[in-house]
Amino acid sequence: MQPDRRDRRRLEAREEIKDTARALLAEQGAAGLSLRAIAKRMGMTAPGLYHYFGSINDLITALILDAFTQLAEAVEKADADVASRGGAERLVAVAHAWRRWALDHPIDFQLLYGSPIPTYEQPTDTTYPAARRSFLVTASIFAQAIECGEIDLPEEYRRLPPEIARSLDALTGLEGHDQPPHALYLAAISWARLHGHIMLELFHLIQPVIGDVDALFAHEVNALIRQVGFTPSQ
Amino acid sequence: MQPDRRDRRRLEAREEIKDTARALLAEQGAAGLSLRAIAKRMGMTAPGLYHYFGSINDLITALILDAFTQLAEAVEKADADVASRGGAERLVAVAHAWRRWALDHPIDFQLLYGSPIPTYEQPTDTTYPAARRSFLVTASIFAQAIECGEIDLPEEYRRLPPEIARSLDALTGLEGHDQPPHALYLAAISWARLHGHIMLELFHLIQPVIGDVDALFAHEVNALIRQVGFTPSQ
DNA sequence: CGTTTTATCTAACACTGTTAAAATTACGCG
DNA sequence: CGCGTAATTTTAACAGTGTTAGATAAAACG
Structure with a gap:
């Protein structure tokens, strides 16, 4: 097994989600931020994001820490x-x-x-x-x-x-x-x-x-x- | 006709809506504010509020002005x-x-x-x-x-x-x-x-x-x- | 190949603001 | 009083939201 590769893939996915969220945030403001919007732009569905963030609050917290x-x-x-x-x-x-x-x-x-x-x-x-x-x-x-x-x-x-x-x-x-x-x-x-x-x-x-x-x-x-x-x- | 009476009633209703909104806001924070919650507490339904405020934004603006x-x-x-x-x-x-x-x-x-x-x-x-x-x-x-x-x-x-x-x-x-x-x-x-x-x-x-x-x-x-x-x- | 873990999807629930149309209520006037 | 009109309010519906459960697909491992 290669935990590095999987973990890296997982981290990349987290980054992609955050980047998409940031883009949405910049384009449409706080009102435009939603799991479904993020997922749609990434070509997936909203519940799929729950494997990378426990909730939208966790995602926002991550964005805040990055900011x-x-x-x-x-x-x-x-x-x-x-x-x-x-x-x-x-x-x-x-x-x-x-x-x-x-x-x-x-x-x-x-x-x-x-x-x-x-x-x-x-x-x-x-x-x-x-x-x-x-x-x-x-x-x-x-x-x-x-x-x-x-x-x-x-x-x-x-x-x-x-x-x-x-x-x-x-x-x-x-x-x-x-x-x-x-x-x-x-x-x-x-x-x-x-x-x-x-x-x-x-x-x-x-x-x-x-x-x-x-x-x-x-x-x-x-x-x-x-x-x-x-x-x-x- | 008595426009005063009706207008007064209308103003009273507006005040009651705002008061209910303020109470909800104080109790549950900004997340607890919703037209349905306000309406339910007042014993009516959400669309009924639209006769007193054009939208929830108008209501919030009124709350802001009062504050x-x-x-x-x-x-x-x-x-x-x-x-x-x-x-x-x-x-x-x-x-x-x-x-x-x-x-x-x-x-x-x-x-x-x-x-x-x-x-x-x-x-x-x-x-x-x-x-x-x-x-x-x-x-x-x-x-x-x-x-x-x-x-x-x-x-x-x-x-x-x-x-x-x-x-x-x-x-x-x-x-x-x-x-x-x-x-x-x-x-x-x-x-x-x-x-x-x-x-x-x-x-x-x-x-x-x-x-x-x-x-x-x-x-x-x-x-x-x-x-x-x-x-x-x- | 099969098994097991990981990732993603579909369906559903309980919410949200908002609109249209119907139903109800209240009011003024003959 | 009763009729007609206007002011309110309700029901039903639409398009969203976060979130969960369970099924499904994909990938990794032995």
Whole structure:
């Protein structure tokens, strides 16, 4: 017997299903995603897919995990491209890459950070590690910037609330979280600011008042850089 | 004939349908919402609902509009309760009321700012005015604070990007937008920051790293107050 | 070749939104 | 009161959905 060959065939089939789902998702949005549609496009029938995914929820979860790593890779690449520069520039690059990926993959992004499928319930324990990968890029930048003295922490971020400091202390050193508390905190609030802009933009809620959302985002990223304490001259 | 009586009956039926939908939504989430479920609970059949709503999309849109005004009223009330105080305190009150409403009505909030129903497409031109009402509360606070000299604009917000300034200038004076450009801009970025925190919190994405999200939000609101230039002493 | 495992299909169930047509109810007026 | 009209509501049906059970085809192994 050749389990490799069979397993490979099985994995290929899983990939083909996911690719078809992604294509359907891109063409017709979340409403166009259905097992029967996927199966028809692949030349088979819906129940056949159950040999590769236990349910449509499992399939969606797989798509979400893939999308998270795709986002993380885009963000990591953007960071790597300017790795030689200072933390401020790296953070700017990461922020713009993050937004760009969201705008280029709106359905995937809503799959990650919205809940476009009513029947679908996100298995938080599974998806969070995938979500964390992008976050850690930001956290690492802050960690290094703090260590290198690129950041002069403003008063409001110098002393963290004790409850939060406790959580962050407990986290530091744990599984991949080798960043100091301040880096994690700054990364978290940066993530939230970034995320808010992107989501409002994706839903076209901020365009009517601001108009040029590109300029808004660029300006706000610059403001963020200053407000977290990056020294302007550097 | 008494059109008033019939119209009133019709409006009451519409309200009953929406209330039933809200109850179903609260009990079973977005997945539990269906015309047949609503009809069954009301003691009628699904096609009967079509005399009150053209489609389930129309019904959802109505729910969204109601939720937007409910959010706006909560925010306006929070502002009114501290109307005598300074802009900083008003903004803090509004921010917390906003978050509180979101946490107390997670499904409604996702209905507003997510797209929980795949087949549903938001009629932006209809929902945006409703969304704007909450936004205008924040904008008004900023407008008054700027006028009263409560705000000493930091460098990064003193000069706005020309593309944005142009949009904001065009908006000022138009339909209810009597706020100066800087007030609108500060309100927009505050909204985005607020929104990002709330969304990440609703999806339980920020708890694993921060822990005490109440403390995080309170701290970030305080940071926002300072960063937009509210004088600390006031 | 036969056997056994793997993969896929057909049929069915309980749902979904929606439409057409029929049936029922309520109302105003002579 | 009773008739006629208009407003409601129901039944039946269509085309979808995810999912399961059981039969069937295909491939792999001895």
